[in-house]
Amino acid sequence: MTFSCHGALKDIKGNTDFTFVLAGNPNVGKSSIFNRLTGMGVVTANYPGKTVELNMATTTFKDLRIGIIDLPGSYALGAVSEDQWVARRAVLDSNPDAAIMILDATNLARNLYMTLQFIDLRIPLVVALNLIDEAEKRNIIIDAPELSRLLGVPVVPTIATTGQGLDELIQKAIDVAGNKSEIRYNLKYGIDIETDIKKVEEMLSPYDFGINPRALAILLLEEDTEFIELVNKKTNGSSILAEVKKISRDIEKKHGEKTPMRIARERHGLAGSIASQVQSDAAPVTSDKLWDYTTSPLTGIPLLIGVLGVIFAFLFYGGNILSTAFSDLWASYISPLIDGAIFYFFGTGHIGKTLVWGFDAGILAALAVGIPYVLTFYFMLAFLEDSGYLNSVAFLTDRLMHKFGLHGRAIIPLVAGAGCNVPAIIGTRVLTTMRERTIASTLITLIPCSARTAVILGAVSLFVGWKPAVAIYIIVLALVFLVGIGLNHVMPGTSTGLVMEMFPFRAPLMSNIIKKTWYRFKDFVFVAFPIVLIGSLVLGALYETGYLWKLSSPLSPVVEGWLGLPAVAGLTLIFAVLRKELALQLLVTLAIVAYGGGAENLLLFMTPAQLFVYALVNTIYIPCVATIAVLGRELGWKRAGGIMAFTITLAIIVGGIAYRVIGYFGLL
Numbered sequence: 001m002t003f004s005c006h007g008a009l010k011d012i013k014g015n016t017d018f019t020f021v022l023a024g025n026p027n028v029g030k031s032s033i034f035n036r037l038t039g040m041g042v043v044t045a046n047y048p049g050k051t052v053e054l055n056m057a058t059t060t061f062k063d064l065r066i067g068i069i070d071l072p073g074s075y076a077l078g079a080v081s082e083d084q085w086v087a088r089r090a091v092l093d094s095n096p097d098a099a100i101m102i103l104d105a106t107n108l109a110r111n112l113y114m115t116l117q118f119i120d121l122r123i124p125l126v127v128a129l130n131l132i133d134e135a136e137k138r139n140i141i142i143d144a145p146e147l148s149r150l151l152g153v154p155v156v157p158t159i160a161t162t163g164q165g166l167d168e169l170i171q172k173a174i175d176v177a178g179n180k181s182e183i184r185y186n187l188k189y190g191i192d193i194e195t196d197i198k199k200v201e202e203m204l205s206p207y208d209f210g211i212n213p214r215a216l217a218i219l220l221l222e223e224d225t226e227f228i229e230l231v232n233k234k235t236n237g238s239s240i241l242a243e244v245k246k247i248s249r250d251i252e253k254k255h256g257e258k259t260p261m262r263i264a265r266e267r268h269g270l271a272g273s274i275a276s277q278v279q280s281d282a283a284p285v286t287s288d289k290l291w292d293y294t295t296s297p298l299t300g301i302p303l304l305i306g307v308l309g310v311i312f313a314f315l316f317y318g319g320n321i322l323s324t325a326f327s328d329l330w331a332s333y334i335s336p337l338i339d340g341a342i343f344y345f346f347g348t349g350h351i352g353k354t355l356v357w358g359f360d361a362g363i364l365a366a367l368a369v370g371i372p373y374v375l376t377f378y379f380m381l382a383f384l385e386d387s388g389y390l391n392s393v394a395f396l397t398d399r400l401m402h403k404f405g406l407h408g409r410a411i412i413p414l415v416a417g418a419g420c421n422v423p424a425i426i427g428t429r430v431l432t433t434m435r436e437r438t439i440a441s442t443l444i445t446l447i448p449c450s451a452r453t454a455v456i457l458g459a460v461s462l463f464v465g466w467k468p469a470v471a472i473y474i475i476v477l478a479l480v481f482l483v484g485i486g487l488n489h490v491m492p493g494t495s496t497g498l499v500m501e502m503f504p505f506r507a508p509l510m511s512n513i514i515k516k517t518w519y520r521f522k523d524f525v526f527v528a529f530p531i532v533l534i535g536s537l538v539l540g541a542l543y544e545t546g547y548l549w550k551l552s553s554p555l556s557p558v559v560e561g562w563l564g565l566p567a568v569a570g571l572t573l574i575f576a577v578l579r580k581e582l583a584l585q586l587l588v589t590l591a592i593v594a595y596g597g598g599a600e601n602l603l604l605f606m607t608p609a610q611l612f613v614y615a616l617v618n619t620i621y622i623p624c625v626a627t628i629a630v631l632g633r634e635l636g637w638k639r640a641g642g643i644m645a646f647t648i649t650l651a652i653i654v655g656g657i658a659y660r661v662i663g664y665f666g667l668l
Contacts, residue, residue, distance in 0.1 A: 016058055016067035018177050020170075021091055023118065024102030025111055026073035029130045029160035032512070033102060034070040036163050037170070054090055061170050069094060075110075077117045091123060092211065097177035098124040100169065105135035105142055105157075108279055112271035115151065119185050122212040125153040126173045128165070132157045134506065140279055147278040152185050161509050189266040192254060196247050197221065203240050204231075220244045221251070222260045290505045294392035304393060311380055312470070319457050322372035330364045350544045357540025358533050361589040372458075375521050377450040381419045382516040386508035390415055404484030405491065406431070410440045417447035419520065421627040425634055438635055439487045442643050445623045445631070446480050448473065451580035452619045458584050460615045464608040468668060472616050475658070479620065479650065535575050535582055536589050543590070558652065563617060564659040565610050573618060577625055583618045608668040613659045621651030 024030040038057035055070035071090055072083035091099065099118055103111040118125050129144055148155040154172040158165035188194050200217035209216055209230060219227040221244065231237045248259040255262045293299045338360045346352040384390055390412055398408030410431060417424035424444045428437045448456060461469035542548035552559075552567035559570030569587060576583030591605040602611060622628070622644045631640035662668050 015065070017064045018097045018174060019067040019069065019094060020173050020177075021069045021071055021094060021096045021099045022102065023071045023087065023091075023099055023114065024073060024130075025075050025104065025114070028073070028102050028104045028111065029158075030070065030073060030102045032160035033100075033128065033130070033158070033166065034068065035515075036160065036166055038068055054086065061167075061174070064174065066170070066174075069096065074114070076114050077121070091118075091121070096123070098126055098173045100126050100128055100173055102128045102130050102158075102160075105129050105132045106138060106140060108142065109272045109275035112274055113267055116187065116267050116271060119151070119153075119187055120218050121215040122185065124176045125151075126169065126176055127151065127153055127155040128158045128169050129155055130158045130160050133159050142280075143278045147274070150187075150274050150277065152187065161506075161512055187270065189263075189270060193251070193263065193266050196251055199247055200244055203243060207234055207236075209234070218263065221248055222263055223248075291392055294389065295395040297396065300392070300396040304396065307384075307389070311377075312473075314376065314380060319372040319376055322376075323458060323462060326367060326371065327364065330367070335360050335364070350541075353544050354537060354540040357543070357589060358537035361540075362533050362536025362585070363529075364588075372454075375517065377453060378419060378520045379513065379517045381416070382513045382520075383508055384415075386506065386512055386516070388505045392505075403488065404443065405439050405488035406436055406484075410436065413440060414444060414447060417444040417449060418453070419450050421445060421447070421449050421623055422630050425627065425630050428634070434635070435491050438639055439484065439491065441631060441635055441639075442487060442646070443480050443484055445627060445643055445647055446476060446483065446620065448476055448619050449580065449623075451624070454581045455584040455618050456615045459587070459602060459611050463602050464611055464668065468608070468612050469615075472612070472619060475616065475654070476619055479654070483650075535586060539572070539575065539586050539589065562652065562656040562659075563613055564656075564663070565614055566606065569606065569610070569614055573614075573621070576618060577622060577628075580618065580624050583614075587614070609659065609662045612662065612668055613655050616658055617651045617655040619651075620647060620654060622648050 022030055022034055034055060034057070038059050054072070056067065057070075058065055058067050060066070069090060071087040074083040074087050076084055077088040077091070101115050101118060103115065115125070115127065127147070129142060129147070132142070135142060142157075144155045144157055154176060156165050156169045156172055158169055160166075189197070197214065197217050200220060201213045204213040204216055211219075211227075216227060216231070220231065220241070228241060231240055234240075251259045251262055257265075294303055339356055342355045342359065343352050346355055393415065394408040394411045396408075397411045401407050401410050404410075410428070413424040413428050421444050424447070425441045428440045428444070431437050431440055456469050456472050460472060539548070542551065548568060548571065552571045555570040555574075556567045559565050559567050559573075563570070568590065572583050572586040572590070575586055587602065587605070591602050606614065623631075628640060628644060631643060635643075
């Protein structure tokens with residue numbers, strides 16, 4: 001469910017006793033804390049003109065109804081990128097009773113920067129000192145009471161993965177929210193800067209701008225355009241801004257750098273000073289050595305190849321065994337019961353046979369694809385995410401990503417695209433320019449998602465062999481490489497540099513992996529199953545009435561003439577726009593209806609070469625409707641339409657070439 005943002009904020013505040021915002025850097029455990037507190041019963045909202053979402057939910061604590069707004073993960077509150085702008089705007093618009101700042105105990109100085117910005121805004125604040133277990137492994141000891149004294153806010157040590165400290169954290173937030181008048185922030189920057197901030201603050205004090213005068217003074221000196229416009233609309237606003245510019249020029253003369261840069265330097269310096277006073281030095285630990293091994297090209301590249309090999313082997317062997325076993329059990333025990341019941345009540349005419357398509361063959365196809373391949377892939381993806389390995393891959397691939405006009409951080413949404421293209425494209429918001437987001441989103445649409453992986457493994461590896469299945473991945477990765485290089489040369493602009501924290505390797509908790517896997521897989525269960533069922537019923541009705549062959553005839557020149565596939569198989573590719581795995585599920589349904597149960601269904605229906613081309617085309621061409629929708633929302637429909645047209649053309653060209661190469665050399 002999606003609301004307009006202001007309405008959602010108003011709604012959550014109007015129905016709760018307290019409203020808190022969760023803030024913090026990306027990958028600091030903020031999402032884990034949000035999920036622990038709320039059980040993931042979330043509502044999402046977008047700010048007008050922005051694509052970055054807020055997550056909102058309510059929870060109950062000691063008979064109090066508490067609304068929690070999960071801000072986008074960012075390193076600062078500003079207007080540099082969408083996530084920063086939305087985070088700041090949501091804080092100011094929601095006027096929360098308190099903010100909960102999540103800090104990484106292993107990288108305190110870097111995390112304190114945004115904490116100081118919240119303090120500058122005079123937001124009631126509680127700090128969650130997260131990852132204290134990882135800090136202890138590194139022999140980092142942080143004096144939480146001293147940190148609390150220096151910041152002037154409560155500090156609660158927490159471990160998001162286990163829930164340790166979260167009850168105390170919420171209680172502290174309630175205490176702070178109930179005693180706002182007692183909050184006293186005493187943090188100060190250098191004397192020179194503080195004197196100038198005070199001058200601007202005094203000019204602003206007689207007016208009501210809806211924001212704390214000190215906070216507004218700092219924002220004006222930082223040359224924040226949003227608040228410059230706010231002041232300019234007020235009486236005497238232009239004269240105030242003129243004085244601010246004069247003060248800013250004085251700062252630049254004294255310090256030899258632009259005022260916004262000077263304030264940022266002061267804030268970083270204060271953050272570093274506080275961190276140095278409350279923590280001991282870190283000692284090298286095993287996770288640091290792992291980081292070195294996984295980010296060094298000499299060892300990291302072989303490790304990455306090995307990890308990818310393990311994933312494929314797990315899917316190939318484990319998925320194929322599960323798929324075959326499940327299909328055999330269904331054919332032996334479930335199918336006769338379903339068919340008997342349907343034919344008993346509806347007869348063996350068109351209606352009965354059509355219902356068998358949906359409730360027997362359709363459900364079997366969905367389960368035989370979803371459980372062995374989609375579920376197992378999500379499990380492995382969750383393991384890699386929780387271990388921290390994907391972050392080291394970002395560093396390892398930074399140089400490669402620059403060839404595509406991207407940087408290393410882009411590898412994370414690209415890898416996530418192997419699970420599902422939709423969240424991966426949303427994940428491109430971490431990239432700062434539309435050029436980078438367009439290139440990354442285009443490449444993501446070519447990455448075989450779990451649904452397309454299910455087609456490759458379920459159609460090719462199961463019936464043709466693992467080598468042809470690997471060949472499809474190699475072809476697609478080569479296309480990704482060539483398309484990335486091509487877009488980098490065609491699109492104007494250059495890539496930005498990589499600025500990213502080093503997150504420690506962690507031992508993933510099985511309970512968290514299982515939860516994350518299920519939350520992803522339940523979309524398949526609750527969304528894909530109805531689509532598969534309806535699609536199978538429609539396909540069955542077309543088949544039983546003879547219309548299937550009539551509809552497939554217009555596809556014949558391309559599907560049969562160029563791709564070398566049965567025309568009816570081309571019709572299943574069109575259905576697959578709803579969901580990619582639907583192509584295989586409907587193909588399996590056709591085979592089951594035509595030839596009955598058994599492990600060799602698809603080989604009776606199509607040749608090995610046709611199965612190879614079928615899976616290759618399905619992997620490359622236009623993504624599913626959910627991906628199309630998110631492309632339109634994130635990039636605009638003009639860019640989304642261009643990506644769709646490009647992938648269709650590319651799939652048809654590559655598929656036809658592959659069919660002729662296979663036939664000429666007799667490869668399959």
